[in-house]
Amino acid sequence: MPDSFSAVFTSEAPTTDTTMKIISAQFTGCATDLEGCPPSSLPEFAFVGRSNVGKSSLINLLADSSGLAKISGTPGKTRLINFFRINDQWTLVDLPGYGFAKVSKAQQAAFNEQVSGYLTGRENLKQVFALLDSQLEPLDTDLAFIDWLQQCGIPYSIILTKTDRSADAKVQNHEGQLLQALEDYGLNPNEVFKCSAKTKRGRGAVLNWIEGRLPKKPKKKAGKSIQLGWMR
Ligand SMILES: Nc1nc2c(ncn2[C@@H]2O[C@H](COP(=O)(O)OP(=O)(O)O)[C@@H](O)[C@H]2O)c(=O)[nH]1
Ligand SMILES: [Mg+2]
Numbered sequence: 001m002p003d004s005f006s007a008v009f010t011s012e013a014p015t016t017d018t019t020m021k022i023i024s025a026q027f028t029g030c031a032t033d034l035e036g037c038p039p040s041s042l043p044e045f046a047f048v049g050r051s052n053v054g055k056s057s058l059i060n061l062l063a064d065s066s067g068l069a070k071i072s073g074t075p076g077k078t079r080l081i082n083f084f085r086i087n088d089q090w091t092l093v094d095l096p097g098y099g100f101a102k103v104s105k106a107q108q109a110a111f112n113e114q115v116s117g118y119l120t121g122r123e124n125l126k127q128v129f130a131l132l133d134s135q136l137e138p139l140d141t142d143l144a145f146i147d148w149l150q151q152c153g154i155p156y157s158i159i160l161t162k163t164d165r166s167a168d169a170k171v172q173n174h175e176g177q178l179l180q181a182l183e184d185y186g187l188n189p190n191e192v193f194k195c196s197a198k199t200k201r202g203r204g205a206v207l208n209w210i211e212g213r214l215p216k217k218p219k220k221k222a223g224k225s226i227q228l229g230w231m232r
Pocket of ligand 2: 055056057070
């Protein structure tokens with residue numbers, strides 16, 4: 001092989017990271033139901049899952065901010081819909097965790113009604129990310145929730161969380177079971193992502209997916225150079 005070729009092939013690949021840069025992430029409000037949600041025309045992306053699935057950790061990972069969403073030692077404490085404006089471009093919505101056993105059935109039903117009101121009624125909601133724990137086989141409660149999303153015509157993707165906690169083979173096995181269950185029930189998520197808040201796995205994939213759904217910024221027209229000839 002001529003030297004020039006080896007030079008080409010051994011040269012370092014460019015290290016350009018194309019992941020969306022998080023320039024700003026601000027808490028903009030919270031609500032218990034649709035009526036209380038802050039008005040916004042920005043595209044919204046909501047994150048939901050059972051308590052302790054790793055939602056707050058994932059939100060902090062995505063937003064590049066360790067304290068944005070509170071990582072809870074007490075599962076099920078967050079009963080509010082929280083809004084975070086990212087890069088003045090889109091809104092990340094942290095929905096309360098479902099399926100928490102320490103609240104009464106009546107409380108859970110009221111809460112489900114409030115969250116479902118947001119999910120079905122929020123006009124700028126672009127997509128729901130349903131979080132599932134990759135350490136577990138797909139659970140009926142999760143599948144029922146996903147089925148409900150699909151029946152309501154709400155676009156959704158699935159994120160398998162905490163992939164660092166199990167061996168790759170186990171994660172793959174659970175992913176396979178999930179894909180099979182989705183097929184059996186005729187459920188069609190936009191994507192299935194695998195994430196870990198610990199290793200940052202999946203961060204770029206989720207952010208790039210969101211970026212692809214944002215309105216394109218108008219390209220600057222090729223600026224004409226200012227004619228300075230008159231000054232001479
Ligand atoms: N190893 C590991 N632990 C995680 C990950 N995500 C969350 N956790 C832990 O799981 C627990 C629940 O996380 P949290 O983000 O509060 O879950 P939430 O209740 O769904 O908001 C905490 O102890 C986290 O430190 C992850 O990706 N890897
Ligand atoms: Mg949380």
